[in-house]
Amino acid sequence: MAKKPQLAIDTRPWRDTANNKPFVRIRNVSKKFGDIIAVDDVSLDIYKSELFCLLGGSGSGKSTLLRMLAGFENPTSGAIEIDGQDMTAVPPYDRPVNMMFQSYALFPHMSVEQNIAYGLKRDGLPRAEINARVEELLALVKLEDYGKRKPHQLSGGQRQRVALARALAKRPKLLLLDEPLGALDKKLREETQFELVKIQESLGVTFIVVTHDQEEAMTLATRIGVMNQGEIVMVGEPTDIYEFPNSRFVANFIGSxxxxxxxxxxxxxxxxxxxxxxxxxxxxxxxxxxxxPEQRLWWAIRPEKMVLSREKPAGLNGANVATGIVEEIAYLGDISVYQIALESGKRLRVSQTNSVRGNPDAITWEETVYVSWDEDAGSVLTS
Structure with missing residues (x-):
């Protein structure tokens, strides 16, 4: 008799809040610097073993919120709990938290091993335990052969991994990362993103990452909190944030x-x-x-959800087909992005995958084209 297949267990606790307790609770937290409100009445739940990204532009409040979690700033109002404990009166050094800074802040006169071991020595751990922990972390970040080197003898990506190993050495329950990959070039940043996800998944430590890079947040995060002017304007999994934005700001901020x-x-x-x-x-x-009826609203659609054609497609109930002229083409290798000028003066961006190598039949400049889309391709936004 064939064995009945088991249903996969959903390991995303935020989808079942009735049976899962948040690991980090941020309740109505505000932070003022004089008359400036840096964080404005933020409430947020983050669950154990999440890799949560706070995403926002400069001045959105994301780094201030991270510093309050670390204890470097005190909230003007509201409360922060970590693992069921109120952090209001707990100083940074007594919190079950470590923080990795964008600058990495490695000690230049110390070797890689000494940098990683620094916090453990300060805590007075036995030498054998320190050595075992350092060895374990070097293996985790794939730097086993670099322990004797000084930071200046390492590449940017290697220094980033040393800083990560040092931040993890004391086995924090919560690791805060402030723009951790910001100093790396694009290719190395993309490679390191996947390494960071693997390390986080293997350890099960809760990570909260601050970034302004949308692509980085989409790659790393289990969930993303989008911040604007001190507020969290949307929280969701990367697919929710991209496919179902809740406002014009989110639709424009994430992707195109x-x-x-x-x-x-x-x-x-x-x-x-x-x-x-x-x-x-x-x-x-x-x-x-x-x-x-007669309400004014907005409709947002991603460039890849639209289709270009020379022949007019059959529209749905006479809708969802616009016509225009190809004004610009950006060839990006894997895709081409077309800017289509409509009769009204409105311009649309439409992207197409370059699935055919050197396609001689590709749509080109100054052609009259039709732009069409499915009935569920876009998002209706009322704010």
Whole structure:
């Protein structure tokens, strides 16, 4: 008799908040510097073994929030709990937390081994235990043969891994990383992102990473908290943040999006129709939306969700097909990005995969083309 396949266990505790307790609780936390509100009434739950990314632009409050978790700044109001303990009166050195800075802050006169062992020696651990821990961490970050070297003898990626090993040496329950890959070049940063994920998964330590790099957050994170002007404006898994943004800010901040303004002309339980003078056609959305007839709203669609063609496709109920002229083409190797000028003056960005090598039939400059999309390809946004 065939064995019944077992259902995979969902290891994402944030999807079952009734049966999972947050490891980090941030409750109504605000931070003011004089008249400036750096963090504004932030509440956030982060679960054990997450790799959570705080993503935002300069001045969004993400680093200030991280410093409050570390204990380097005190909240003006609100409370922070880590592993069930209120951190309000706990100094940084007594928190079950370590922090890895963007500069790495390695001691230049010490070897790699001595840098990693520094905190353990300060805590008075036996030499044999320190040596075993250092050896274990060197293997974890794949620097077994570099223990005797000084930081200046290492590449940027190697120094980053030494700083990570040192931050993990005291086995913190929570590791805070402030722009950890910001000093690396693009190719090395991409390689190191996957290494960082592997290390975090193998240890099970909860990581909170601050970054302004959207691609980095999408690669690293189990979940992302998008920050703007001191507030968390959306929290979700990378696919949720990208595919289902909750506002124009999030849609524009994460990746590239075409943003179109329109007016609701049909509002039904199973669909809505948006009249768009910018597109020169209606937008048919294949699901209901909480809106009203004649309401002004916005529709966002990613460049890769649109299709270019020379022949006019059959539109859905006479909608979802715009026409324009190819104004610019950016060839990026794996994809080409087309800028299409519509009659209204609106410009759309449409990307296509370059699946055919040296395609002689590729759409080119100054051609008249049709841009089409599926009924569920875009996001309707009311704010």
């Amino acid at each position: 999006a075409n943003m179109v303004e329109g007016v609701v002309s049909e509002d039904e339980p199973d669909h809505i129709r948006i009249r768009s003078s910018e597109l020169g056609c209606d937008i048919y959305v294949g699901h209901g939306v909480d809106c009203a």
